Amino acid sequence: xxxxxxxxxKVEFENGMTVMQACELAGAExxxxxxxxxLSIAGNCRMCLVExxxxxxxxASCAMPAGDGMVIKTNTDTVQKAxxxxxxxxxxxxPLDCPICDQGGECDLQDQALHYGFDKSRYEENxxxxxxxxxxxxxSTIMTxxxxxTRCVRFSTEVAGVDDLGLLGRxxxxxxxxxxxxxxxxxxxGNVIDLCPVGALTSKPYAFKSRPWELTKTETHDxxxxxxSSIRVxxxxxxxxxxxxxxxxxxxxxWINDKTxxxxxxxxRQRLDKVYIKNDNKLNVADWDTALNKIKDxxxxxxxxxxxxxxxKFTDAETIIASKLFLEGLGSNLYDCRFDNAxxxxxxxxxxxxxxxxxxxxxxDAILLVGSNPRWEASVLNARIRKAYINNNxxxxxxxxxxxxxxxxxxxxxxxxGLNDIKEKKSExxxxxxxxxxxxxxxxxxxINNSEGASVLKLCADIAKKLPNYSNTFNPLNILxxxxxxxxxLELGFVNKYFDNKFEENIKENIKTNKPVIxxxxxxxxxxxxxxxxxxxxIGHHGDLNAQHADIVLPSPAYTEKTSTFMNIEGRVIQTSRxxxxxxxxxxxxxxxxxxxxxxxxxxxxxxxNDVRKHLVDNNKNFLQILECNxxxxxxFASPEVITEHTIAxxxxxxxxxxxxxxxxxxxxxxxxxxxxxxxxx
Amino acid sequence: xxxPGMTNKVYNISNDVFNWSEENFNRVSEIIKKYxxxxxxxxxxxxxxxxQRQNSGWLSKTAIEKVAETLSMSYIRVLEVAxxxxxxxxxxxxxxxVQICRTTPCWLRGSDKLTKVAQEVSNAKLGETSTDNKFTIxxxxxxxxxxxxxxxxINDDYYEDxxxxxxxxxxxxxxxxxxINKGSQIGRQTSHPxxxxxx
Numbered sequence: 001x002x003x004x005x006x007x008x009x010k011v012e013f014e015n016g017m018t019v020m021q022a023c024e025l026a027g028a029e030x031x032x033x034x035x036x037x038x039l040s041i042a043g044n045c046r047m048c049l050v051e052x053x054x055x056x057x058x059x060a061s062c063a064m065p066a067g068d069g070m071v072i073k074t075n076t077d078t079v080q081k082a083x084x085x086x087x088x089x090x091x092x093x094x095p096l097d098c099p100i101c102d103q104g105g106e107c108d109l110q111d112q113a114l115h116y117g118f119d120k121s122r123y124e125e126n127x128x129x130x131x132x133x134x135x136x137x138x139x140s141t142i143m144t145x146x147x148x149x150t151r152c153v154r155f156s157t158e159v160a161g162v163d164d165l166g167l168l169g170r171x172x173x174x175x176x177x178x179x180x181x182x183x184x185x186x187x188x189x190g191n192v193i194d195l196c197p198v199g200a201l202t203s204k205p206y207a208f209k210s211r212p213w214e215l216t217k218t219e220t221h222d223x224x225x226x227x228x229s230s231i232r233v234x235x236x237x238x239x240x241x242x243x244x245x246x247x248x249x250x251x252x253x254x255w256i257n258d259k260t261x262x263x264x265x266x267x268x269r270q271r272l273d274k275v276y277i278k279n280d281n282k283l284n285v286a287d288w289d290t291a292l293n294k295i296k297d298x299x300x301x302x303x304x305x306x307x308x309x310x311x312x313k314f315t316d317a318e319t320i321i322a323s324k325l326f327l328e329g330l331g332s333n334l335y336d337c338r339f340d341n342a343x344x345x346x347x348x349x350x351x352x353x354x355x356x357x358x359x360x361x362x363x364x365d366a367i368l369l370v371g372s373n374p375r376w377e378a379s380v381l382n383a384r385i386r387k388a389y390i391n392n393n394x395x396x397x398x399x400x401x402x403x404x405x406x407x408x409x410x411x412x413x414x415x416x417x418g419l420n421d422i423k424e425k426k427s428e429x430x431x432x433x434x435x436x437x438x439x440x441x442x443x444x445x446x447x448i449n450n451s452e453g454a455s456v457l458k459l460c461a462d463i464a465k466k467l468p469n470y471s472n473t474f475n476p477l478n479i480l481x482x483x484x485x486x487x488x489x490l491e492l493g494f495v496n497k498y499f500d501n502k503f504e505e506n507i508k509e510n511i512k513t514n515k516p517v518i519x520x521x522x523x524x525x526x527x528x529x530x531x532x533x534x535x536x537x538x539i540g541h542h543g544d545l546n547a548q549h550a551d552i553v554l555p556s557p558a559y560t561e562k563t564s565t566f567m568n569i570e571g572r573v574i575q576t577s578r579x580x581x582x583x584x585x586x587x588x589x590x591x592x593x594x595x596x597x598x599x600x601x602x603x604x605x606x607x608x609x610n611d612v613r614k615h616l617v618d619n620n621k622n623f624l625q626i627l628e629c630n631x632x633x634x635x636x637f638a639s640p641e642v643i644t645e646h647t648i649a650x651x652x653x654x655x656x657x658x659x660x661x662x663x664x665x666x667x668x669x670x671x672x673x674x675x676x677x678x679x680x681x682x
Numbered sequence: 683x684x685x686p687g688m689t690n691k692v693y694n695i696s697n698d699v700f701n702w703s704e705e706n707f708n709r710v711s712e713i714i715k716k717y718x719x720x721x722x723x724x725x726x727x728x729x730x731x732x733x734q735r736q737n738s739g740w741l742s743k744t745a746i747e748k749v750a751e752t753l754s755m756s757y758i759r760v761l762e763v764a765x766x767x768x769x770x771x772x773x774x775x776x777x778x779x780v781q782i783c784r785t786t787p788c789w790l791r792g793s794d795k796l797t798k799v800a801q802e803v804s805n806a807k808l809g810e811t812s813t814d815n816k817f818t819i820x821x822x823x824x825x826x827x828x829x830x831x832x833x834x835x836i837n838d839d840y841y842e843d844x845x846x847x848x849x850x851x852x853x854x855x856x857x858x859x860x861x862i863n864k865g866s867q868i869g870r871q872t873s874h875p876x877x878x879x880x881x
Contacts, residue, residue, distance in 0.1 A: 163756030168690040168765040175690050179758040180743075 002068035007075060019061040019072055020048055028074040031083060031112045033090075033197045034149035035062035038254055039158060045090075045149050047112065049082040050074045058082040080116075087116040093128045093172075094198070095144050103199030105212045109147065130175055135165075136183030137670040138190055138262055139201050146200035148174050152192040159255065160186040161386045161406025176200070183674055186406075187379045187655055190261040191254075194244060205262055205667045206242045210234075215241060218579040221566070222252075222260040223314050223484040223559040224659060227358065227378050228568035229256045233264075233560055233579045240264040240560055240579065250627070251358055251568065257379035258671065259655065259662055266665030267558055270543045273584020276553040283553060288585065291552050292592075296599040298517050298535045298551075304600065305331035306516035308507070310339060311494060312523035312540065313659045315485040315589075316564030316576075318612045319521055319556075320494045321619060322590035322604070329602025334510070336496050337489035339525045340651060341503040342445040342481070343453025344490060345637040351457050352490050354569040355475035355631045356440055361385055365392045366436035368422065368429075370399045370460065371648040372444025375406065376655040377482050378569070382406070395436070397422075397429040400446065400648040416447060416456060416646040423463050423640065438469050442478045446651045451501040452643060461638035475633035481569050482652070483659075488567035491620050504530060520546055521589065522556070524660050539589055542660035556589050557582035558661065565613065571622060572629040684809025685820045686775050687768035692743045692761065700744035702752075706736050710752060723753050726763050730770055739779055739837070740771035768822075775818040776811045778856050780804075781835040785824035788832040795846050796832055797821060803853040816857050829873040830866055843868040 001012040004019075006026035013022040018041070020030050033045035043063035050061045053071035058079060061072070073079065091113065098104045130143040148167065153176065156165040162185050164178045178184060184192075193203050215234035222229040222243070229252035232244045243264055245256040275291045276283040299307060307330050309323050315337070327335050338344070345351035361367070361384040374382040382405070388394035389407035396409035399418040403409070410429045412418040422430040433439050441460050448456050457479075464470055464477035481487060489495070499506050508530040511518070515533045520526075522540035528549035538550035541558040561582040566574050582588075590612050597604040606612045616623045622630055656671040657663045702710055709732060717724045729752060733745040741764055750760040764770045771779070780800055784793050797819075801807060804817035811818040827833045830842030834849070841852060841864065848867040855862045870876060 163758055166758035166762045168762060169688075170766050173688065173690060177690075177758075179756070179761060180692060 002066075004066050004068070005071045007073060013066050017066045019050060019052070019059070019064040019066045019070070022066040023050065023061060023072065023074055030061055030074060031116065032062060033108060033112075033147060034151060036151055036154075036195060039151060039154040039195075042150050042154065045147065046086045047083060047090075047116075049079060049086065051076050051079050083116045084118070087113060088118060088122070090147050091117060091121065092123055093144075094147065095127060097142075097145070101142070101145065101199035102202040102207055103145075103196075107199060108197035128172055133175075133177045134181040134183070135178055135201075136189065137667065137674045138204055138258055139184065139192060140204040140207055141201055143175060143177075143200055145198050146176055147198055148176070149197055150176075151195040151197070152176060152201055155192055155195050156184065156186065156189075158390070159191075159383055159386070160184075160188045161383075162186045165192075183678070185675060185679065187257045187259070187375065188255055188383060190258045191245070191256070194254075203242065203262075205265060210236055210241050216579065218560075218577050219246060220560070220577040220579065221574040222256060223566060223576065224259050224263060224662065225257070225378050226354075226481045226484055226486065226569040227251050227380055228484055228566055228572065228574045229260060229380055231256060231260065235560070235579045238268075238580050238583060240267050249359065250572065251570075252380040253383070255380050255383060259379075259668065262667045262671070263656075263662040263665040264560075265667050266542075266661040266663070267560060269666070270660075270664040271558075271583055272541055272543050272547060272553055272555040273586060274555060275585060276550075278551045283548070283550075288554075288587070288595075291554060292595055292599060295517065295537055295552060295596060299330065299600060302516050302535060303514070304517075306334070306514045307332045307519070308334040308510065308516055308534070309519040309521065310335070310507075310523050310526065311337040311485055311489055311521040312339065312525065313483040313485055314559055314661075315489065315521045316559075316562075316566055317488040317492060317616055317623065318564050318609065319589035319593075320485070320489045320492050321615050322593040322606070322612060323519065323521060324492060324494055325604055325615065326593040326597050326600075326602065329597055329604065330600060333496055334498065334516075335494050336499040336503070337486060337494050338499065338503055339523055340445050340482075341449040341453075341501075342486075343448045343450075343457065343500065344495070345454060345457055346495070346497060348637050349491060349571070350461070350475060350477065350632060350635060351637060352479050352481065353487055353571045353631060354442075354478045354480060355633065356478050357570050357629065357631070358384060360474075361440065362387055362391070364388045364394050364438050364440045366395045366397070366433045366439040368397045368399070368433055368439070368441045369409070370419065370441065370443045370456070371416070371447025371650070372400070372442055372480050373403050373405075373446075373650050373652065374442065374444075374480065375404070376650075376652045377444060377480055379655075381480070392438075395429070395432050397433060400444075400650065403650075414647050416452065416643045416648060419456065419459055419463070419643050423459060434467070436468075439467050440476050440478060441467075442480050444480050444650075445482060446648055448479075449651060450646060452646055453501075455641040455643060458637055458639045459641040459643060461635040462640045465635050465638045470633070470635075472633050475631060475635065477635060479569075484566045484568060487569055487571055488565070491567055491571065491622060492616070493619070507531075520550070522660065539592060540660065541583075541586065542664055544660035544663060554592055555582075555584060555586040556592070557586045561586070562588050563609070565616065565623060567622070567629075570629045571631055573623055573626050575626055683821060685768060685822065686740060686771040686773035686818065689772050690765045691772065692746065693740075693773050694743040698742055698744045700733070700737060700742060700748045702733075702748070703736055706732055714753075723755050723759075726753055726755065726760060727767070729753065730760070730764055734770060738777075739775045740773060774811065776804075776806075776815050778817050778836050780817055780819050780853075781822040781825070782819070783823070783825045783827075783831070783833055783835075784821045785828075787828035788824075791831040792845065793832040796834060796844055796849050799846050799850050800834075800853060803850060803857065814857075817853070827873075830870060839864045842866045843870055 011026045049058035051073040230246035230248035277286040421427040518534040524544040536550040560579040656668040804812040806812040833842040
């Protein structure tokens, strides 16, 4: 390996590294504004100057490729002087408004000015003023503060794949803007706020809310999509003020989508914080004892062995296992989590997981999307597909109606029958697909939410098995679930064949004949009309659709208020942390089922969270290793089915508001109006 | 210094339509052919120039968007280029776009007087267009013909060795649509020494 000498210290580096990366290997910290690991190199801020032997003047280390035998100095007087000079130039026009700037306290410019700045300015001229630009409902701009690092421009062009931002003019007239100040049309737009090293782009909903040092910072995971991005929740009291991404190369890299970041105001609206019982068609506040005893009476009256439990989008694994054990104690196995009617092959975990792992998308050179809109279903995963397109010229084929994706794709058909052509290598894309080295199949739930779903899975498995990269260690078949609860629930067997194919109709049928007690674990994606004759117990945290129609409402904590376990789409076990205590009288679901089990005399063998988790692991060993996923590659359900004509309709109509938390969020409502409705109108 | 090429604003006229003229349409495809496949966005500068010439010396919103669509680029990328170069005017200009050099050599040789003359003849202030749309008068920094100072650039051509009299004549001739001579106004060959000073 080549070596480089940095501050008299010899380090080995890999070919292709820059001087800055080599300096980091040697432990020398280099200040920077424009350079960002995940973006292309611009080299325009000049803050990273270092001295290089035999070079007549300091070089920008971020843009200089490291070479064998180079001698670099990062802490000499020349370097210090050069950086001080750069800093002085940056500060000529930067306003002194730190006291009223939202970036204050976490500002790169502030921090670096402490080391390289002068205590006073040598300039008497006026500072330049730049008009603020409109960039939509999420990003607020104070453009006078901009230092033209162009990170935001590179992010939106390269990662988000929307050519919306640009740097106009030059020199003193340079300005960052969107074309004619249009809204940034990307669901990753919030990341430019994190990327901005100064306070030019800040969060609109968070404006003037708080200082970073006042916030309680909790490292946890997002639950608003299936990826389970690593996030940091900044809260004050019982209010989440903001969500920031944490670096996790396995799932979200450094990005999170705008729903994850901005739907948090939904956590303090429409919340259920008390127990409610319906009397005379009106929900009245009640206490836990009355409510639980009422449930007990209804269970006994209506027949406890007929009880149904359905889980929603945010149900954690602890709730699933507790409610499953409770229901089995009652003598019922009518539980399910597939409210969107997505089919699976029973007892085959490969039929509902993202088997190849999210990271593998980067290596793909051909991707077949079957009934999936990854941009909305898993935005950060979609950023990986774009990465594959940029780095490997990955070819993407779409089976389903046309989509607005941020990479080019070949549309194969509107109907699922396009799969037949792929299998028989009829269409042009199928030839490309079968001849590529690293193809992947990604099946969205919109492709399998019908009675043919199982056949689609079987056929796709058959196609996957014949792909060149299929082996007993690598599985190119991926199912992209939209909800964080899904894979965990299925892994725990929270599913009943009875609900196969026609979920909602089967429920309707069952309720008509049995009139049972039905527990909804935060499930709002089902028509309350179908539940009318049942006794509905809604356990959840938001007063959304079904809570209003329930007979009893039991409050439970939202994802920021409890520590719970989830499995993301890959089957990766993630554990969220409690950022603050639950609102009002909310109780964790497993506690509710534990108390109910006492009332019903069915013995549940757990008394605390650890016991519940023991049950989890007993039930499924995959829950043992946090942040790991153990995926198999057998595809034993593969069979060459023939798919009949079935037109796909995507099952997300609004990215910004498709669960009970984001539906309660004002910010998300603004996004819907300003971004989606405008796009529809034009 | 007000200059239609040094603004970041897009000027939009309502109901404005920009389409390539037939002649220019053919030139567009010729220009694009000069660049390798998949690198055709490199043609953005020549196309902006072509569009500016077709659009009487400036780039309207629709012209910028037309260039972007012709090259399958996003609007913002084309606007970045158009705002970067001061030769692309983003506001309407008069028939004769008069750029008076005011950098030191020209200034020492009397560029201030030329500015005054230009304003008198056109009846327009610096940075503005005359009401008859004949002239847009702007001051610019060095145009690189210092040896024949003072000089001005009118549309594509340089007019050198000016003084109040010959510059006034040039402008009046332009106003009356008469033809004028390019280059040195005292018969100087390129940048040779002035006659009579040879020895």
